[in-house]
């Protein structure tokens with residue numbers, strides 16, 4: 001719980017202010033959608049990236065980085081402020097809020113302009129994001145395991161984007177038994193290492209299995 005209070009103060013209904021990397025980050029929420037609020041894993045991952053250890057283990061400077069299920073965009077904002085070449089993705093219906101948060105919070109302090117695009121898990125991946133042209137150094141996924149009806153599609157999507165040299169960063173707060181099943185499948189599919197556990201959020205780093 002302490003992460004929550006360290007990093008956040010409410011200032012009006014539907015808006016939140018966070019402090020990471022010495023920046024004030026204002027998040028507009030869209031409370032009618034689960035991706036419209038900031039989830040614990042996003043908060044824990046940003047907190048980790050705000051430490052010297054986190055930045056040493058996940059070096060984002062000039063790295064091509066993709067976020068799956070970015071929601072309000074907090075992780076993508078922090079990654080952009082750390083110098084990543086960021087592409088934030090989610091379902092089409094919440095991209096407006098995501099784009100707005102990302103632009104508003106990085107406009108004056110970014111090294112690379114972040115991109116926002118629709119990426120429904122498991123949908124026409126090779127057609128829309130061909131391997132030959134879409135190679136990422138990092139793929140982030142924070143609290144995406146929450147959606148039990150599309151876990152196979154989520155794993156397929158992670159596999160699609162994990163090429164030689166790609167590191168997947170999965171941050172997950174275990175809410176249900178099915179989360180543990182997904183983590184076991186994730187560990188079977190990738191070469192995964194637990195980087196840290198913060199306030200019951202596990203942060204894994206994973207690469208392709210040879």
Ligand SMILES: C[S@@+](CC[C@H](N)C(=O)[O-])C[C@H]1O[C@@H](n2cnc3c(N)ncnc32)[C@H](O)[C@@H]1O
Pocket residue numbers: 034035036037038039040041042043068069070071072090091094119120121141142143144146147150
């Ligand atoms: C629990 S929220 C987490 C949001 C954000 N990562 C965070 O931690 O604050 C899960 C996100 O996954 C997105 N999502 C759910 N199902 C999806 C699907 N089939 N394809 C792509 N995104 C999906 C939701 O729109 C939502 O933004």
